[in-house]
Amino acid sequence: MARPREFDPEAVREAAIRCFWTRGYEATSIKELLEETGLTAASLYNAFGDKQTLFRIAFEHYIETGINARLRHFERLPPRQAIEGFVEDTVQRSLGDAQHKGCMVVNSALELAPHDAQVRAAITEVFERIESFFLRCVRAGQVDGTINAALSARNLARSLTTVLMGLRVLARVRPEKALLEGATAPVLALLAPAGQ
C-alpha cells in the first residue's frame, strides 16, 4: 500500500549490534550507525524510532543469539560436560575476539544497567538464566555421580556464573590463553566427585 523499504531490517539490526557491541551505547553516534547500516537518518528513525529503541532491539537479539542459543546448545549435553563446555566455549570466544569486544551483556551491565531500569531487567534475566542453567547441570551431575554431591549446588552455580563474568572482564584487558584457562581450572576441578 506504499513504497517498500530498500534495506533489510535484519542486516540493519546486525550492523547496530556490531556498533554497540564494539563501542558501547554512549560512544556509538548516530552518524556511525548510519555509515555502518548504509541508511539515511530519516530511514533509521522511521523504521526503528530512536537510538535507545534501536539499542534495545539490537540487545535483545544479541541475548537471543549470543546467550540463549548457546545455553540451549550446551543444555543438551551430559551435565558435567555442559558446564565445562559452556565455560570453555566462553574462554575460546574471548581468545578469538581480536577486537576485545567482550560480551555485550557484561559490557552493558556496567555501562547501562545502573541508570536504565529496562536494560537492568533484561540483564538480570540473563544472569538468572545462566545461574539456573548451571544449577540444573550441577544438580543433575550430583544425581548421576559426575559432580561432587557434598557441595552446595546453588553456591556452585553462583560461583560458576561469577567466574564467567570475571573472565569477560579480564579478557578485555589481558586476553591471554594461560590466564583465562588457568582461572577456570580450579573451579572446574572443584566439580569432581570426592573419590576422584
Added chain:
Amino acid sequence: MARPREFDPEAVREAAIRCFWTRGYEATSIKELLEETGLTAASLYNAFGDKQTLFRIAFEHYIETGINARLRHFERLPPRQAIEGFVEDTVQRSLGDAQHKGCMVVNSALELAPHDAQVRAAITEVFERIESFFLRCVRAGQVDGTINAALSARNLARSLTTVLMGLRVLARVRPEKALLEGATAPVLALLAPAGQ
C-alpha cells in the same frame, strides 16, 4: 609570585573521582565536573589540562586508595585470612554501595581499556598486582599448612582474581547478599587443606 588559586586541588580530584566513578568517562561532561568541583572552566583547564588528563589523575588516585592501600592492609594478615579478608571486604563494599558504582577499575576496564593504551596499561598493572597478592598468599598458606598444597598456586590466584572481577559485575546488577556471598563460598572453601 602570582595570584594564588582559590580551590583545593585534592578536593577537586575527589570530586572528579565521584563523577567518573558514578557515570564513567564518556557520560561525564565538563559541565558536570564544573558543578561538582565548583570550578570555572578556565580554572579547571588551567590547573589540570583537559578532560583526559583529569581522568588519569583521578584514576591513579583511585587505584592508590581503592586498591593498593587495601592490598597493603590485607597483606599484613596471615595468608589464608588475607585472601578471605580481601574477598569478603570486596563483597561488603559491593553490598554497601547504594549507588551501584562498582569498582572504577573494573568499570574502566570495559569502557576505556580496549581503546586507550595508557588506561589499559594501568589496569593491567592493577590486575597483575591483585593476582600476585593472591599468589603470595596462596604460596605462603601452602607452606604454613593453612591452604591445600595440592592445588596450583598460580591457577588459584588467577581464579580468585577472576571471581573478584565477576563479583563487581554481578553487584552492579544484582547487589544481593546471598548471591555475592554464595558465589565466593565454594572458591574460598576450595582453599582448605585436604584433611579438613
Added chain:
DNA sequence: GCAATTTTATAATGATTATTCTATAATTCA
C-alpha cells in the same frame, strides 16, 4: 606602589550530538 605572573570570570568558539522538516520517489489499492 609598580611590574610580573597566575588565577579567575565570562563569553565565545567550532564541532558534534540526536532528531526532525521538506520535498521527492516509489509503491498498492481502487
Added chain:
DNA sequence: TGAATTATAGAATAATCATTATAAAATTGC
C-alpha cells in the same frame, strides 16, 4: 490512471560537547 501511503534523500535544527580567548582580579618580589 489517480489517490493514498510510506520510504527516501538531503538539509536544517537546537542542544550540548570540549575547549579557548579576553580581560579583570589577586598576589609576589622589588
